[in-house]
Amino acid sequence: MRTSAAPGIERNSLALAVSGVVTAGVGLVYWIVMGRLYPATEVGAAAAVITTATMLSAFGNLGLGAYFERFLPVAGAQSFSLPTRGLVVGATVGAVLSLGFLVVGPTDEMFATSAQMALFPLVVVVLSGFALLDHVSIAMQRADWAARKNIAHAVVKLLVAAGVASVAGRLGIILSWVLTAIVLAVALWVVIRRALLVAAQTPPAEGVIMPPWSDQRRFIAGNFGIYVATALTPLILPPVVIGLVGAEENAYFAIVWSLVSAVIVLMTMLMGPYVAAASAQPSDVVSLTRRFVAILASVAGVSSIGLLTVGPFLLQLAGPGYASAGTPLMRLAALALPLAVAGLALTAICRVRRKLWPALLVQVLNASVMLTLCTVWISRHGLQGAGWGLIVAEGVTTAVVAIPLIRVLSGRDRRWADQDQVQQS
Known part of the structure; x- marks a missing residue:
């Protein structure tokens, strides 16, 4: 539509x-x-x-x-x-x-x-x-x-x-x-x-049909699982930080994490226009996917530069403690943002295909790596441990999905054909 x-x-x-x-x-x-x-x-x-x-x-x-x-x-x-x-x-x-x-x-x-x-x-x-x-x-x-x-x-x-x-x-x-x-x-x-x-x-449009309700139910269940897995890190991490390094350090962490989370939320919202367009125009899906990944990469790049340049200034406005404790974390988080593109792209592609289990597994892996490393490294290295945990988690995700994503972008993956693209008899 x-x-x-x-x-x-x-x-x-x-x-x-x-x-x-x-x-x-x-x-x-x-x-x-x-x-x-x-x-x-x-x-x-x-x-x-x-x-x-x-x-x-x-x-x-x-x-x-x-x-x-x-x-x-x-x-x-x-x-x-x-x-x-x-x-x-x-x-x-x-x-x-x-x-x-x-x-x-x-x-x-x-x-x-x-x-x-x-x-x-x-x-x-x-x-x-x-x-x-x-x-x-x-x-x-x-x-x-x-x-x-x-x-x-x-x-x-x-x-x-x-x-x-x-x-x-x-x-x-x-x-x-x-x-x-x-x-x-x-x-x-x-x-x-x-x-x-x-x-x-x-x-x-010709060749575009509504799948059966059973497929729709599976999509709702799988997508809700992805949402829950994605929500685990922002829900669990603040209590972990305050438990390991105290309330004052958590205040410094919170302001940085809110900025990073805002960028991730924006990048997540950008999946919507792609999924809607690809669902309505299945014949143009490869071109739309390339354009979508380019948009994601551009937003991630601009946001990363913004956090590296403007971010420390915003922390300075909040107070010297925020600047000294939060700036190293913000720089590490900025470096992790481009790595988040691959995982988000995979989730969007899985939504178009109505095959959500790969995205769910990747999100669970990402959350598990992130929370495990943060629990270990924050106690040893302070807030910078969370930054390194984010980099490693997104890096692992990128390594896992890189080959499938490259196949899709190159047009070599022929699994796009699904029930939405079956010609109506």
């Missing part, structure tokens, strides 16, 4: 990159402004609510974003019902997870009143739909729609939160985030809904 006047893979990727940079920058300003306008305890509690809700919504979405990107382009008459059902599933699972968190989580520190607790499931549901609509836009090869929504949200929520600071506490911060997300998500859904209804009435 490609809507009329839809931009190509390069422009879709550029839209996501610009959106990622702008929202990250405005997001940094947002929390700085909140820190100046609201008491620290209110900012900390609100940040915990939003971060937790974002995490629960991500797990509740079950990896359906990648499912949309892979199957919506070939959904045909199901183009409207497929994402609609997915949005309902994501919201439902997210709500259930949020209710479980209210039972077992540290609610006393996060919520000042029972009304705020009652609001929490709604926050998770809203953030679930807000995120999934990005993937629907990408699947329709209109990443620019998602980019505009996210940039508008970053700016508007800052203005709203600043405007109510004199009369609101943490609830003002949370509501500024959620209410603006609702308005923008509804606006985007109106646009998406119209395009989906048109797509549902448009015959699919």
Whole structure:
């Protein structure tokens, strides 16, 4: 499915990159402004609510974003019902997870009143739909729609939160985030809904068919496994760092890791335009794959240079301790970013092929190497141990996938033929 006047893979990727940079920058300003306008305890509690809700919504979405990107382009008459059902599933699972968190989580520190607790499931549901609509836009090869929504949200929520600071506490911060997300998500859904209804009435391209539900289920399960394996490192590593070298060193680690993670998240999002385009245009898959890898490599290279040059300056602004302890780690992480291209490229290729077990094995290997080496080396070499662990983990991944990836890029791998490319009889 490609809507009329839809931009190509390069422009879709550029839209996501610009959106990622702008929202990250405005997001940094947002929390700085909140820190100046609201008491620290209110900012900390609100940040915990939003971060937790974002995490629960991500797990509740079950990896359906990648499912949309892979199957919506070939959904045909199901183009409207497929994402609609997915949005309902994501919201439902997210709500259930949020209710479980209210039972077992540290609610006393996060919520000042029972009304705020009652609001929490709604926050998770809203953030679930807000995120999934990005993937629907990408699947329709209109990443620019998602980019505009996210940039508008970053700016508007800052203005709203600043405007109510004199009369609101943490609830003002949370509501500024959620209410603006609702308005923008509804606006985007109106646009998406119209395009989906048109797509549902448009015959699919010749040779492009929707695979059976059994294949779709396997894709959802495999992709969720990849998501969990990918999430292991950012979830487990901070407690490992604080346990080995203490809270102060973890503060230095956290700011560097947040910058590196932002780049990895951006590179991961760039898989979407490629998967959607390759699913809709299977005859052009080799050319699209080469262009996608070139885009990934370019983003990794630019980000690496940025971390090497601008990164130390940002750490210096945070304080001399951050600069002295974090700069060596940032330089090592910058060197690891280009090595991450191979593993991400393999995951995207596996999504197009609907054969996810190789990507899952590679992600498990990457997380295992990274966490093992960090546990050993941080205790011996401090934070630089995490940097070397990242380099080795990505290096091992690159070595494992190099030959298959080269075969794909050279056009010698003939295994692209799958059920999406079988000519309809």
